[in-house]
Amino acid sequence: MTAWQRNWGxxxxxxxxxxxRLGRERMRWAGAFAQPLLFWFIIGSGMAESFRIxxxxxxxxxxxxxxxxxxxxxxxxxxxxxISVVEDRQQGFLQGVLAGPGxxxxxxxxxxxxxxxxxxxxxxxxxxxxxxIDLPLAEIAWARxxxxxxxxxxxxxxxxxxxxWVLDSVQSYHAVMSVVLIPTWFLSGALFxxxxxxxxxxxxxxxxxxxxxxxxxxxxxTALGVIGVLGPVAxxxxxxxxxxxxxxxxASWTCRRRAA
Amino acid sequence: xxxxxxxxxxxxxxxxxxxxxxxxxxxxxxxGEVFGLLGPNGSGKSTVFAVLAGLLPCQGxxxxxxxxSLLDSSAVHEELGVVFQTPSLDPKLTARANLLLCAxxxxxxxxxxxxxxxxxxxxxxxxxxADELVGTYxxxxxxxxxxxxxLLTTPRLLLMDEPTSGLDAASTRDFWERLExxxxxxxxxxxxxxxxxxxxxRCHRLAVLAGGTVERVARPDELSALVGGDIVTVKGGDPExxxxxxxxxxxxxxxxxxxxxxxxxxxxxxxxPRIVEALGTGxxxxxxxxxxxxxxxxxxxxxxxxxxxxxxxxxxxRGPPFRRRRA
Numbered sequence: 001m002t003a004w005q006r007n008w009g010x011x012x013x014x015x016x017x018x019x020x021r022l023g024r025e026r027m028r029w030a031g032a033f034a035q036p037l038l039f040w041f042i043i044g045s046g047m048a049e050s051f052r053i054x055x056x057x058x059x060x061x062x063x064x065x066x067x068x069x070x071x072x073x074x075x076x077x078x079x080x081x082x083i084s085v086v087e088d089r090q091q092g093f094l095q096g097v098l099a100g101p102g103x104x105x106x107x108x109x110x111x112x113x114x115x116x117x118x119x120x121x122x123x124x125x126x127x128x129x130x131x132x133i134d135l136p137l138a139e140i141a142w143a144r145x146x147x148x149x150x151x152x153x154x155x156x157x158x159x160x161x162x163x164x165w166v167l168d169s170v171q172s173y174h175a176v177m178s179v180v181l182i183p184t185w186f187l188s189g190a191l192f193x194x195x196x197x198x199x200x201x202x203x204x205x206x207x208x209x210x211x212x213x214x215x216x217x218x219x220x221x222t223a224l225g226v227i228g229v230l231g232p233v234a235x236x237x238x239x240x241x242x243x244x245x246x247x248x249x250x251a252s253w254t255c256r257r258r259a260a
Numbered sequence: 261x262x263x264x265x266x267x268x269x270x271x272x273x274x275x276x277x278x279x280x281x282x283x284x285x286x287x288x289x290x291x292g293e294v295f296g297l298l299g300p301n302g303s304g305k306s307t308v309f310a311v312l313a314g315l316l317p318c319q320g321x322x323x324x325x326x327x328x329s330l331l332d333s334s335a336v337h338e339e340l341g342v343v344f345q346t347p348s349l350d351p352k353l354t355a356r357a358n359l360l361l362c363a364x365x366x367x368x369x370x371x372x373x374x375x376x377x378x379x380x381x382x383x384x385x386x387x388x389x390a391d392e393l394v395g396t397y398x399x400x401x402x403x404x405x406x407x408x409x410x411l412l413t414t415p416r417l418l419l420m421d422e423p424t425s426g427l428d429a430a431s432t433r434d435f436w437e438r439l440e441x442x443x444x445x446x447x448x449x450x451x452x453x454x455x456x457x458x459x460x461x462r463c464h465r466l467a468v469l470a471g472g473t474v475e476r477v478a479r480p481d482e483l484s485a486l487v488g489g490d491i492v493t494v495k496g497g498d499p500e501x502x503x504x505x506x507x508x509x510x511x512x513x514x515x516x517x518x519x520x521x522x523x524x525x526x527x528x529x530x531x532x533p534r535i536v537e538a539l540g541t542g543x544x545x546x547x548x549x550x551x552x553x554x555x556x557x558x559x560x561x562x563x564x565x566x567x568x569x570x571x572x573x574x575x576x577x578r579g580p581p582f583r584r585r586r587a
Contacts, residue, residue: 001338001367013364019359021352056270058268089315093358096348096409099313099419257314257331 001101010102011110017093018114020083032077032122037129038069040069053193063133066217068190073122074149076186078156079177086173089255096244098255105252112248116153120196124151130219139183141218144237148214151240155207158247162254184208189216210239213250266291266449267330267417272321274307281307283472284321292447296460298558299469300566305453306345309421310449313342316401318335325417338366341415343423347406351395355386355405358394359412380408384438390522400431403422407435419441420452424459436462455566457554466554470562487552487560490528492535498546507539517565524552 001009022028044062049146051061087218127145130137160181167173185197188208194200201208214236265288274282281304291296291341297305312330314322314337323330330336344347349358351418363373381387394402403424410418424432426517440462443450454460461480468475468483476483492501499516506514506523508530513524525531528549532576555566 001335003335005367006334006338009364009367009369013361016364017350017353020357023348024352081419090343091346093361094351095315095344095346096362097365099340099342099348100335101334101340101367103334153449192560203530244583253261254291257334 005102006101007103007106010097010100010106011113013100013102013156014097014107015114015117018118020113033074033117033125036073036122036126039072040065040129042070050180057112060133061067062064063135065132065190066133066178067219068129068185068188068212070123070126070149070215071152071190071208072185073126073213074119074153074211075156075181077122078115078120078153079181081118082111082157082160082164083170083173084113085161086167086170089165096111100146103252104255104257105248106160107255108161108251110156110250112154117244119153135220141221142218145206145218148211148218148236148240151237151244152207152211154212154215155240155244155247156242158251159207162213162247162251165251165254190254193233207240207243210224210243214240264291264546265289265292267310267323267325267451268313269323270321272308272311272318272323273310274304274316274319282311282321284526285469285473286506287467287474287477289449289451291449292443293465294443294450294452294463296463296466296467297451297453298460298466298554298566299453300455300564303455303469304472305455305469306421306510309419309451309453311418315342338413339416341410341418342408343406343412343418343420345422345425347402347409349394349402349406349409354394355381355394356390356398358405359409361390362409364411365392368413368541376412380406383442384408384410399426400428400434403427403431403435404438407439414446416449416466418448418450420450422456423452424553425458429458431457457566459553467559468561470564476561482558483554484552484563487556489524489526489552491550491552491556492523492524492525492528492532493546493548493550494535494539494544495519495546496539503540505539510535515559517567518552522556525558 014226030167037249040062044060047061047065049116051064051174053064062120084092085094094107126135127140163176164173164180167176185207185208187203187206189203189212190208194203267289269288270286271376272282272285273280285304285308288295297308301303307316311318318331319518323342325336325339328336330340350361353361359377359380360373363369363376368376378387378390384407386401386405387406388441389397391403394405397405407423408557411418424435429433436459439450442448452459460466463480465477465479466483467477482559496502499519499521502521503514506512510523510525512531516529523531523535531545532549558566559562569587
């Protein structure tokens with residue numbers, strides 16, 4: 001067996017497993033589609049009257065929150081599909097994959113690409129809601145949106161995979177999720193644009209900010225009227241590309257065979 | 261069985277934080293041999309297994325399988341089958357799907373994979389339930405399926421960590437009979453980590469683990485012979501007070517486990533009536549005579565019992581994630 005065959009075997013094993021599980025868990029689908037819609041309608045409708053952002057007059061709350069909710073799908077899916085890694089590698093299916101002949105990068109990519117496929121299905125369904133807030137599908141810059149979602153999903157899943165690898169219990173993962181992961185969404189421009197304070201610097205360092213910026217710019221930069229922290233969409237793509245490569249490298253290094 | 265080692269493990273070290281579990285552990289396994297790592301929970305045998313299988317990063321030492329490093333290369337894992345303490349199966353998928361995923365992992369796709377999966381399912385008697393979710397299986401069935409998974413790709417080296425953990429005596433016997441039949445047919449080399457004397461008896465040779473190193477390597481009968489004599493087990497009342505009484509009247513090695521007192525004697529059948537008479541028949545529940553087991557041999561060699569748990573609490577077992585390497 002060549003190295004390519006070994007790695008393809010490992011990659012496709014994990015990718016296919018995600019797809020098979022997905023097909024069996026119908027409740028998971030219901031939650032995956034209902035939750036973002038619910039968040040979007042509740043936050044958007046609840047803040048409709050008081051919502052006003054300087055420089056984005058004329059943008060409704062539902063319009064403003066749409067890109068953020070889309071990125072929330074990416075973040076939450078990457079979190080909830082990697083929690084299982086904590087126990088899976090200690091006493092589950094992943095043990096066999098670790099003992100198998102493929103490389104650790106193939107293992108990481110198999111998991112990450114499986115999750116990313118799930119992300120694209122969910123995001124695809126959510127984007128179909130865009131015409132409801134006067135964002136015609138034809139005007140969406142798909143060629144920008146797809147790479148932004150792809151890079152964000154791969155980067156975040158690889159990061160959360162790494163976290164799940166180094167943490168030894170699901171409870172620890174939940175703690176990190178509450179204190180670190182979910183706040184990254186609050187500090188991403190999903191709910192409010194970067195303020196002119198110290199918070200702005202944190203938001204610039206937050207990869208989720210660049211995902212929200214990229215999605216916002218891809219959907220309709222003029223209608224949404226908020227400029228990203230790194231300027232046009234190219235800034236988001238560069239930032240996300242660097243993040244994505246770094247996280248993939250970190251994930252495969254973390255699950256390496258020999259201690260460095 | 262050739263005498264040249266097929267698997268050679270040398271100077272394996274491993275620590276969890278400050279706690280050193282393996283201190284330069286070495287052993288070797290011959291082709292076609294069933295080799296056991298014998299030690300209580302927490303003695304480091306599962307760590308050896310986890311490092312060899314690739315579950316834990318190697319912190320130092322080497323392991324070579326037929327001349328190729330097992331610790332640095334993925335390629336050599338093509339020849340490896342692994343049975344883990346907890347089955348490496350996805351309970352939310354069917355047995356067949358689990359085996360097909362495993363086949364894929366080893367580069368086996370399409371029709372050849374389906375044929376192998378069907379053959380293994382038949383070999384472990386699960387053909388009729390192949391399309392049911394593994395989560396609905398009993399413990400014994402799950403173990404059989406896990407063995408089928410490990411043997412699916414016809415490995416040359418099988419690593420097993422407490423493979424019958426949680427199984428009753430009948431299921432354990434069934435598991436080993438299937439495995440031994442396969443081992444004899446395919447000249448499979450097997451490394452098994454266990455703390456169960458009945459499982460250890462099935463090995464060709466055993467390495468007794470103590471203090472993070474190999475204390476002794478010998479055949480099971482050689483180890484049992486080290487004890488010498490017979491074991492008389494007495495049950496009834498407080499075993500510690502019985503032990504004191506025995507010490508006053510006889511010159512036997514004596515020790516207690518739970519509510520039992522064990523006495524090591526020569527010509528045990530002659531000693532039983534004397535012991536019963538000395539301790540008084542009314543207070544004893546039972547007196548039994550047996551030959552020494554590997555558990556007795558372990559106690560004699562290492563000084564600790566096989567059925568104790570040396571594992572510290574989980575939080576002490578694992579060091580901070582980024583400081584696993586020894587200083």
